[in-house]
Amino acid sequence: MAQSAQTVKKRKIKGDGVWGYAFIAVALIVYALFTAYPVFSAFLISFQEYKPLGSTYIGFDNYTATFKDDLFWKSIKNTLVYTVLTVPVALLLSFLVAIMILPLRKKLQTVFKAVYYLPVVASGVALSLVWLWIFDPMPGGIFNQFIGWFGAHNQNWLGSSATAMFSLVIMAWLSSHGASIIIYLAALLGIDDSYYEAADLDGASFLQKLWHIVLPSLKPTTLFLLVTAVIGSFQVFQNAYLMTGGGPDHATTMVGLLIFDNAFKYFEFGKAAAQSLILALIIALVSLFQFKFLGKDVDY
């Protein structure tokens, strides 16, 4: 009997099993090389004063220095403000655009999908350069010309603490919702028509259908987009790095930018690694909170 079981096992490994392991091995190796190993290294480095010629173990010094650093807390606050201001509006805009595209004919839908998805494909650096042009502080800048039509004064968009964060938020609101729109559209198309037909028979209005059918049906999608958007927002780096460099007076220093500066400007890799792990912990806690309180009745 035991012999027979062994034979079955051998047969499985010889057949599909070998290929299965081979395919898994590729993913596992990539994961080990580019995810697990860097994370493990970062964990080790966070307890060291890193030097190329030999690092020194310094215990929790990098963590205590981080917790005592005012700039770290300011960067956390900036990141939270950015997240709170951008994520809900970005989701709402994606949802509204998806709702507007939904009734269109398939070809027209495809055109709009492509148009909205295009910025996702485009280089982030190129997009930032376009936005720098839009936020040009001189009177000839596009935004300044626009507000000038309404009699408003010229603004130093990215150079003033009063407007720099808001400028980054505007940029986030108005660009790169392509992926969310596509996902919302797919979810909307997945809602069974019978719900709408039943609602029509009951004489439900558009808003009633939206409230009682669409929104509950999209809750898993919304939760997924919310969690991924919050994670992305906590890790925001490129916009602040390219548009403001974290200024003025650290008004737009996000935690991702602070980590980059510590690592690559000051060569404090240990501190940067510690801050990365703290950020990962914060993101994990926020995600857990979202799943616990918003995902109670969501099935996947």
Place this chain on the structure above:
Amino acid sequence: MMNKGKALSLMLAATLSVSALTACGGNNNNNGAASPSSAASGSAGASGSAASGAKDTITALLPPVSPTYQDNFDQMEKDFNAKYPNLTLKIEPASWEDMTQKLDTQVNAGSPPDIAFIGSDGIAKYVQQGMALDLTDVATPEMTGDYDAAPLEYMKNGSGLYGFPAYMEVHALGGNKEFLEAAGIDWKNVQKNGWTYDEFREAIKKGVVKNGDATSRYGFVFATAGVASKDYLGIMAKSAGMPAAFTKELKYAYTSKNYLELLTDLRQLIDDGSMPKELSSVDAGKRWNMFLTGQTMITGKGLATFENSAKKNNAKIDAKDGSAVKDSIKVDYIVLPVPTFAGAEPVSYTVVDGYVAFRGKKEPTAEHKANIAKAAYFLSSGQVAATTNNDLFAAHITKSGREAAASMPIERSADNVAAVETMLSHAAPARPDIPADLGAKAIKIENEVIIPKMQALLANEIKPQEMYDAVKKAAIDAFGEDGIVQD
């Protein structure tokens, strides 16, 4: 046939082996020169057993130092090999944008190039990391004797010599001759005798042109955003009685009362309307565009090479070449000195860039070090330096470079040449005596306090006194009450 458990174990072991091998990328005990090709060619340093005259490869990471610099790489490699038949110079080109990042990544992985072209102010951080290579014992008297003394000092830190300088450029201001003369500014006198802050302030007020409420031309525009963010204050501070971040007694200088006066003066220029109130967002590209399009009378910072850039644009305008800067006007570029502040003596900010030597994790052999010195000297002297510095309109700083340049005349304003020489005569001296750890702390204060607060000051969000107080607090935290200037 192995069972599932064994297969999985084998796979995990293989995975770990691969990752361990990857980790070895930063731990390969090479000498920094060990690119695969150099290892294959028997790199002296890599093998650690090279005899004199043995084959060796020296790697160099080089940005586009001058407009035509990178076009000459093949020739430079050939000429070096002709001079030293056993040596190969392997040049890796880099853009200015990714130069520092590329170098820092290689340095932190423990496998930098043997030579990189960087600013001398960057040497301290690599010394602190232990990755800069001291060439003192392999730089021959023939090599060191070729350089002017002042720029060579910039390549030192403590008692070590970490490379050879390529040029010594002075950070000046640049004026539009037509606008200066229309404003009644005796620019020739300013070139010879300099100007005080008050004289400068009155002069740039005269350069302002208004159309109703809007300003169509400013008196002075200095780039203060992006990579240029630290230049403005740093350049002006030299002529405000603070030629370096530390005094000779190694006390942090930017807590002097002169610093507060300087901050007050710089804010005043915006309040006067002589500089744009949006100055904090003007980057290097924009201010040069504003200069060429006649939106400012004086621009900063100015380097000698800008005279060449202005000339080239003038030629394009004459030729109706579409690649001329849009809406630009013809400009006669006038080199102008930085004003002096708080009654201080003029001290020019000089930038000395050069070929700095690096080491890998393994101690390089004496032979390889000597070969690195040969390559750094080759790149920074003679024909190579003459060609590059002529392209940049930069002064020659080696005897061999001057000799090679004698047969390469360039068309350059004699007034500007004399103005640059005057400024170089009172250039800030090199400060190799500033310990690397103090230098690193000063750089951190600059990045974390001075630049952000300066942005806020220029945006009129804080007062000069608030910025001064913030700098003083950070300085006391870093250096202690006794480690700063209190006048």
